[in-house]
Amino acid sequence: MILKLSWATAILIFGLSAQATQIFSNTGTTSGWDSINHEHKGTVVQVTNVVDQGSTALKMTQTYDSSYSGRYHSEVVKNNVYKRGDTGFYGFAFRLQENWQFSPAQSYNIAQFIADFSDTGCDDYMPSSMVWLVGNQLYSRVKQGTICAQKTQTFSNLATVSAGVWHKIVIQASWKTDGTGYYKMWLDGNKVLEQDDINTTIEDDRAFQFRVGLYANGWHDDGGMKGTQGTRQIWYDEIAAGTTFADADPDQW
Numbered sequence: 303m304i305l306k307l308s309w310a311t312a313i314l315i316f317g318l319s320a321q322a323t324q325i326f327s328n329t330g331t332t333s334g335w336d337s338i339n340h341e342h343k344g345t346v347v348q349v350t351n352v353v354d355q356g357s358t359a360l361k362m363t364q365t366y367d368s369s370y371s372g373r374y375h376s377e378v379v380k381n382n383v384y385k386r387g388d389t390g391f392y393g394f395a396f397r398l399q400e401n402w403q404f405s406p407a408q409s410y411n412i413a414q415f416i417a418d419f420s421d422t423g424c425d426d427y428m429p430s431s432m433v434w435l436v437g438n439q440l441y442s443r444v445k446q447g448t449i450c451a452q453k454t455q456t457f458s459n460l461a462t463v464s465a466g467v468w469h470k471i472v473i474q475a476s477w478k479t480d481g482t483g484y485y486k487m488w489l490d491g492n493k494v495l496e497q498d499d500i501n502t503t504i505e506d507d508r509a510f511q512f513r514v515g516l517y518a519n520g521w522h523d524d525g526g527m528k529g530t531q532g533t534r535q536i537w538y539d540e541i542a543a544g545t546t547f548a549d550a551d552p553d554q555w
């Protein structure tokens with residue numbers, strides 16, 4: 303049953319037979335990334351005691367500091383996962399710490415596509431699509447328009463997530479600005495989002511990165527932490543991206 307295949311196995315079976323122009327998978331190791339971004343007291347550590355598949359996972363931690371005004375990324379970074387016109391699959395498994403505090407709700411980003419637009423004078427690193435939690439609700443978005451006139455289309459309350467268990471996210475996207483793109487997302491094999499015939503990125507041809515990790519964006523964007531859980535941990539495993547997976551139907555995953 304295809305549903306039971308791990309993402310890495312699916313890549314082995316389907317990915318190599320397709321005309322994949324870019325493909326990678328990571329089994330929860332700190333090696334193999336283009337960069338690792340951990341700001342302030344944040345950490346990114348390879349562990350063996352909490353894993354989804356195989357023998358390793360990545361543990362991302364962020365720690366709130368009321369005297370710090372910067373951002374709170376703890377992410378691994380893979381360069382060049384999409385450009386406008388591409389179609390791709392992107393997946394990862396994540397696990398929130400068992401006592402993750404969902405309430406009061408605040409935004410915690412868990413994955414994003416991003417590129418450096420400093421040369422435009424309108425922005426610096428701009429995320430296009432992001433995947434985040436508000437309370438126990440899963441959110442995502444696409445970015446449209448131009449770097450100097452950005453529009454955000456947000457997809458709210460896509461699904462409910464739980465703490466202390468592994469979840470699997472898969473995104474399939476056709477990155478277009480002519481109104482013919484699509485953006486789909488699965489949580490644990492259930493399709494939670496399908497948007498067809500939309501713009502899914504901004505009018506620009508540069509390569510975007512795929513980053514997974516804990517980015518406690520609410521702490522910065524809201525001007526402080528809500529609630530009392532100033533140390534947050536998320537584990538990641540089975541992180542992958544590919545362009546085409548032959549005739550594999552992700553609805554069956």
Ligand SMILES: *[C@@H]1O[C@H](CO)[C@@H](O)[C@H](O)[C@H]1NC(C)=O
Nearest residue numbers: 447479480481499500501505
């Ligand atoms: C897509 O973007 C283009 C260029 O910005 C715009 O002209 C068009 O109206 C958009 N189409 C949709 C369906 O949003």
